[in-house]
Amino acid sequence: MSVLRVANLCVVRRNRPVLRDVSFEINPGEFVGLLGPNGAGKTSLMRAALGLMEAQGQSSLANLTAADRARAVAWMPQSREIAWPVPVERLVALGRIPHLPGGGRLPPKDQEIVERALARMDLGALRSRAASRLSGGEQARALIARALAQDTPFLMADEPAAGLDPAHQIGTMQMFAALAREGRSAFVSLHDLGLAARHCTRLILLADGGVLADGPPDAVLTPDLMARAFGISVWHEHTAAGPVFQPLEVL
Amino acid sequence: MTKLMTGLSLVVPVLFLLSLTLGPAEVSAGDSLAALFSDDYGPLSLVMREIRLPRSVLAVLIGAGLGLAGAAMQGYLRNPLAEPGLIGVSSSAALGAVFAINTGLATGMALGLPIAALAGALIGVGLVLLLAGPQGGSITLILAGIAISAMAGALTSLVLNLSPNPFAANEIVFWMMGSLADRSMLHVWLVLPFVAVGAVILLRLGRGLDALTLGEDAAQSMGVNLNRLRLMLVFGTASVVGGATAIAGAIGFIGLVVPHILRPFVHGQPSRLLWVSALGGAVMLQLADIAVRVILPTRDLKLGVVTALVGAPLFLHLIYKTRKGQG
Numbered sequence: 001m002s003v004l005r006v007a008n009l010c011v012v013r014r015n016r017p018v019l020r021d022v023s024f025e026i027n028p029g030e031f032v033g034l035l036g037p038n039g040a041g042k043t044s045l046m047r048a049a050l051g052l053m054e055a056q057g058q059s060s061l062a063n064l065t066a067a068d069r070a071r072a073v074a075w076m077p078q079s080r081e082i083a084w085p086v087p088v089e090r091l092v093a094l095g096r097i098p099h100l101p102g103g104g105r106l107p108p109k110d111q112e113i114v115e116r117a118l119a120r121m122d123l124g125a126l127r128s129r130a131a132s133r134l135s136g137g138e139q140a141r142a143l144i145a146r147a148l149a150q151d152t153p154f155l156m157a158d159e160p161a162a163g164l165d166p167a168h169q170i171g172t173m174q175m176f177a178a179l180a181r182e183g184r185s186a187f188v189s190l191h192d193l194g195l196a197a198r199h200c201t202r203l204i205l206l207a208d209g210g211v212l213a214d215g216p217p218d219a220v221l222t223p224d225l226m227a228r229a230f231g232i233s234v235w236h237e238h239t240a241a242g243p244v245f246q247p248l249e250v251l
Numbered sequence: 252m253t254k255l256m257t258g259l260s261l262v263v264p265v266l267f268l269l270s271l272t273l274g275p276a277e278v279s280a281g282d283s284l285a286a287l288f289s290d291d292y293g294p295l296s297l298v299m300r301e302i303r304l305p306r307s308v309l310a311v312l313i314g315a316g317l318g319l320a321g322a323a324m325q326g327y328l329r330n331p332l333a334e335p336g337l338i339g340v341s342s343s344a345a346l347g348a349v350f351a352i353n354t355g356l357a358t359g360m361a362l363g364l365p366i367a368a369l370a371g372a373l374i375g376v377g378l379v380l381l382l383a384g385p386q387g388g389s390i391t392l393i394l395a396g397i398a399i400s401a402m403a404g405a406l407t408s409l410v411l412n413l414s415p416n417p418f419a420a421n422e423i424v425f426w427m428m429g430s431l432a433d434r435s436m437l438h439v440w441l442v443l444p445f446v447a448v449g450a451v452i453l454l455r456l457g458r459g460l461d462a463l464t465l466g467e468d469a470a471q472s473m474g475v476n477l478n479r480l481r482l483m484l485v486f487g488t489a490s491v492v493g494g495a496t497a498i499a500g501a502i503g504f505i506g507l508v509v510p511h512i513l514r515p516f517v518h519g520q521p522s523r524l525l526w527v528s529a530l531g532g533a534v535m536l537q538l539a540d541i542a543v544r545v546i547l548p549t550r551d552l553k554l555g556v557v558t559a560l561v562g563a564p565l566f567l568h569l570i571y572k573t574r575k576g577q578g
Contacts, residue, residue: 050472069472073472077469079468081329081466084521085518091465
């Protein structure tokens with residue numbers, strides 16, 4: 001059974017159509033990258049699919065009750081808000097909120113899930129630092145760990161790799177890929193096409209308010225589609241070290 | 252954190268006893284406490300039960316309420332500068348009270364003033380909810396609160412401006428400075444349900460406020476119903492602050508300073524700050540109410556003046572510390 005099914009999704013903001021008739025389905029084991037130029041509607045698509053903004057059409061997640069949705073999908077928004085100087089480990093533990101009746105100590109099972117999320121995002125050394133005083137990239141890692149701690153079969157993240165150093169960008173993408181191999185799914189918007197080429201199992205390319213392409217990375221990252229969506233020329237080769245993708249020039 | 256809770260929980264009863272034994276009459280502490288429970292002490296029993304006990308109880312009740320409401324409001328708005336008066340309750344309660352004083356309702360009826368103030372708070376909060384709409388984020392709530400505060404403030408000034416009676420104007424000004432002097436047990440029974448109901452509502456918001464640390468979108472995706480959270484916050488705060496203002500007048504700075512001081516001790520977590528701030532608010536108002544009686548026992552020093560005099564420099568200190576932390 002799919003973790004997300006979107007059918008004929010339309011989003012209109014301030015009388016301006018943002019998305020028209022978007023349909024797709026995400027299945028267990030998939031790591032789907034969402035690509036598209038600025039303003040293509042990536043964030044709107046994700047928020048509408050989650051039921052966080054008004055939209056016409058169907059989304060299987062938007063139909064759920066708030067409590068059920070919180071156990072079905074974890075969401076990391078683009079705006080990386082951390083309002084208070086909470087220690088990193090407590091910030092990550094906030095991900096357990098949907099699973100706990102509230103207040104009190106974390107049960108051992110939940111504590112274990114939090115520990116795993118901290119380890120996965122390489123946050124061991126930062127665990128007692130105040131999250132709001134970390135660097136931007138470190139905050140992003142803490143927030144990804146928070147979403148992981150929600151321990152849902154499906155994870156959605158809006159530009160999780162932006163602002164991370166190369167090692168943590170690769171580490172984060174490998175982590176999503178590993179989740180997918182475990183049978184979970186991830187749906188992640190990205191601007192780094194090279195990362196998308198190497199790590200995602202499938203890509204959805206948004207342009208002009210609709211889905212321009214949807215398929216395996218090789219079928220989406222073609223020179224023709226890249227020219228139409230981004231107006232760039234690209235170099236894309238399969239090498240001994242895996243697929244390498246490099247944007248070249250503005251057309 | 253637990254140490255802090257235990258410490259504050261111990262300080263509250265100590266200050267309560269101190270407050271009970273403090274007064275212009277030259278009576279030993281033992282006698283005055285004994286008079287509370289026995290009729291053998293004649294007029295002293297009356298003084299203890301009808302003057303000092305309500306004053307001490309109100310200091311705990313109202314201080315705790317203001318501290319709690321402040322912590323909840325700051326948690327909801329994710330802003331350490333927020334205070335419970337932001338949603339316009341205290342200024343509309345004050346308008347109701349001013350109206351009661353000016354029309355003579357306050358003197359004509361035993362609880363005329365607090366009841367008029369509660370009515371003012373109720374109207375004010377109703378208007379704020381109406382203006383802010385059933386949905387929407389925190390910004391509309393703040394704007395509606397500011398609008399209602401400004402309106403109530405203007406109407407209060409208008410009443411003062413047109414007051415034909417200089418004594419009434421005088422009384423209004425003094426009432427607005429806030430005080431717990433000369434309140435009776437009747438006042439306690441009137442305010443108790445408002446503070447209790449409001450506190451129960453606010454104390455249950457911890458989970459949602461914790462989730463809001465990550466922003467409105469993330470909180471919503473974790474199953475928090477933001478519309479319900481906002482409604483509960485407004486009701487809880489209105490109930491606590493409306494009740495408190497109706498009885499004690501405008502007492503500022505407690506809802507602002509107490510959560511701010513205590514936040515580092517709970518590592519910034521909004522849910523943990525709620526209980527701690529309630530205790531801290533009780534401590535601060537008790538201290539202030541003891542101070543007004545110790546510093547100038549013969550002059551009627553007003554509570555709101557003292558909390559502001561203590562609160563403002565504390566706040567300056569905090570700003571200085573924050574600035575150093577950023578630099």
